[in-house]
Amino acid sequence: MQKALYRAITVKEMTMRLAVVFVFSLLTLPWPAAVAEGAIGQDPRADAAFKAGNELMAQHKPADALLRYKESLAIEPNDTSVLFNAGLAGVAMGDYSSANDFWKRVKALDPGDWRTRAKLVQSYQALGKMPERDRERSELFALRKSGESEELTKADEYCRDQFAVNGVKVMAFELFELKGDRALRYVFSVLNSEENREAYRISLGSYDLTNNIWHETTKPKPRPNERLFHLDGYYPSSHATYAMYAPEPSYDEVRAKVVSILKGESKPVSSTTYAPATGNDAKKPQF
Secondary structure (H helix, E strand, C coil), X not given: CCCHHHHHHHHHHHCCCCCCCCCCCHHHCCHHHHCCCCCCCXXXXXXXXXXXXXXXXXXXXXXXXXXXXXXXXXXXXXXXXXXXXXXXXXXXXXXXXXXXXXXXXXXXXXXXXXXXXXXXXXXXXXXXXXXXXXXXXXXXXXXXXXXXXXXXXXXXXEEEEEEEECCEEEEEEEECCCCCCEEEEEEEEEECCCCCCXXXXXXXXXXXXXXXXXHHHCCCCCXXXXXXXXXXXXXXXXXXXXXXXXXXXXXXXXXXXXXXXXXXXXXXXXXXXXXXXXXXXXXXXXX
C-alpha cells in the first residue's frame, strides 16, 4: 500500500482533465491535509520522519523535508511512498538529478507504477536527457498497451512535462491516442499567477472537420491516412491559431513553439475574439 500523500500528489496531475474548462491543480493543497489518513509504514520511526518531512514541505522547506525523508529511508530504504515524496522535494529544490534518482528507485521496486514512469519522463526532460526521456515514454506506452494496469489502460493522458516561461507555470499533457472528432495530442495548460487553476491553454489538435476540408481542397491530395495538425490558443475571450503541421510534429517542435508564443515572439496566423463574459460566465474561459 502507498501512503496517503503519495496518492494525493500523484492524483493532482490526473485531475487536470483536458475536457474540463476550469482546471484546478492540487499543487496548492496543504500537505498535512493530504496525509490525514496517516502513515502505513512498518517502523514508527520511519513514519515519524516521513510525517515530519511532509510537514516541512507544507512549510515550503523542501531541503529540510528531504533530510527527514532520507532519515525515513535509512530505516526503510524500499518505502516507495517516501522515495516518491523525496523526488517531489528534489524538484521543489530544483534538484532534478536527485528527484530522478529517487524515482528510478521507485521504478525498480514497482515497475507497474505508471505515475512514477510519467515523473521520470518529466525529470529526464528537465535534465535534458532526451534519449532517456524517449525510452521511458516508450516504456510507458508499452505498459499501457500491455493492459497490466487497468488504471493506465483507462487513462486518456498523462502529464508529460512541467516548465515555466517568464515565471508562468505550464503543465503539458500528452494524450495516449487521437480520439473523437476534435482529437488532441498535446495540451499545454498555462496556470494563473496563484497556480491553482488554468488561465488558458494551448493545444495541438487534429479535428475531423479541418481534415475533411484539407483533404478536399489540397493539391496534390494528401494520402488517405495523412492528418493535418494545428496549434491553437484558447483564451477567456478569444481563440487563436498559431501554426499548421503535416505530418504530425514532434513534442520538442511543439514545445519550442509554445515557449515562443508565451514569450510573445510568435503571433497567430488567425484569431477570433468573443464577447466579454458576464455574471457567472465571467468565471469560465469562453471556448
